Amino acid sequence: MTNSARTPTVDPQTLRKDKVVTIYYDGDSKTYGWSALGGTLTCNDGATTSGCTIDSYGHNVAGANFVQAQITEPGRVQSVMDAAFGSGAVTVENHGIGGATVLDSINGSADPISQAPEYDCSAVTNESSTCGSLMGRLKASHAQIVVGQFLTNDQYRMTPQQYGQYVATWMATVQQNLNADGQHMTAIWEESSPICRLDAPDAGPYLKSGRAAAAAANPPVLVIDNHDYTYANYNWIPGLLDCVHPDSDLYKFLGDRAGTAMGRTVQILLGR
Numbered sequence: 001m002t003n004s005a006r007t008p009t010v011d012p013q014t015l016r017k018d019k020v021v022t023i024y025y026d027g028d029s030k031t032y033g034w035s036a037l038g039g040t041l042t043c044n045d046g047a048t049t050s051g052c053t054i055d056s057y058g059h060n061v062a063g064a065n066f067v068q069a070q071i072t073e074p075g076r077v078q079s080v081m082d083a084a085f086g087s088g089a090v091t092v093e094n095h096g097i098g099g100a101t102v103l104d105s106i107n108g109s110a111d112p113i114s115q116a117p118e119y120d121c122s123a124v125t126n127e128s129s130t131c132g133s134l135m136g137r138l139k140a141s142h143a144q145i146v147v148g149q150f151l152t153n154d155q156y157r158m159t160p161q162q163y164g165q166y167v168a169t170w171m172a173t174v175q176q177n178l179n180a181d182g183q184h185m186t187a188i189w190e191e192s193s194p195i196c197r198l199d200a201p202d203a204g205p206y207l208k209s210g211r212a213a214a215a216a217a218n219p220p221v222l223v224i225d226n227h228d229y230t231y232a233n234y235n236w237i238p239g240l241l242d243c244v245h246p247d248s249d250l251y252k253f254l255g256d257r258a259g260t261a262m263g264r265t266v267q268i269l270l271g272r
Helices: 073-085 102-107 134-139 160-175 204-216 226-233 248-261 263-270
Strands: 021-027 034-037 040-042 060-062 065-068 090-096 145-149 186-190 222-224
Touching: 021 073, 021 263, 073 090, 073 248, 073 263, 102 160, 134 160, 145 160, 145 263, 160 186, 160 204, 186 204, 186 263, 204 222, 222 248, 226 248, 248 263
Parallel strands: 021 090, 021 145, 145 186, 186 222
Antiparallel strands: 034 065, 040 060
16 A cells, blocks of 8 residues: 555544644654765775766765754654644654664664664664654654654565564554553554665565555555655655765655655544
8 A cells, every 4th residue: 555545544532632743753764864974985895986976876985974964854744744734733753763673663672683772772872862662652652643664774684574574563563552642543654765775685575565564454554655756756866975865855855755645644633
């Protein structure tokens, strides 16, 4: 089910009396909005070459500085929501964690393969101070919409079949639990934008597994197909200095589409 499909079913109990909707963005470094600045362009063998330019397919960057982009995708979604529904009607929270996989998010700590403390609040690498398991975090939140956005790291650490299983678990965790206000939450799955590293596995089987999980969820989960849409409709490679993390222009493009895609769900929750 892609973003052209029907709007997800919304439980009437999720309609807050104060008519404010909170969107919880759960994801990795591209959700947080990391972007590369400077550094030395290298080709895939790691050797610096004069022939490897910013537009070379599959380039990497050595010694780059990574900063949060001026425009992040959740930040842009906030702007879209403000324009559509007025300031204060929607709050978009950015809970992206660099290096995270969907399994990391579910468990609240790194999976056995990566062995990195993404969701440990004592770790200085925890950019958004997002701690603990997905279930625990959501139960303590006021989120009515939870957007999952993973793949960047997952494709290196698990098979497409495992990815699909974990995506299904992520969706069930959102759908089967209540937030801090005793309300059900609506899950939305956003496919991560493409990367141009030549060592990356084929994203196709992972996307297929995620879509299958969304279609099998109860109720089915809206999928925002930003991977394929970006691939087909945006000159995206020049916007990835390190071949992974977008610049502000690409984050803006992604946020505009994501905000538009989930707009009807937000409108229903606001009772408009």
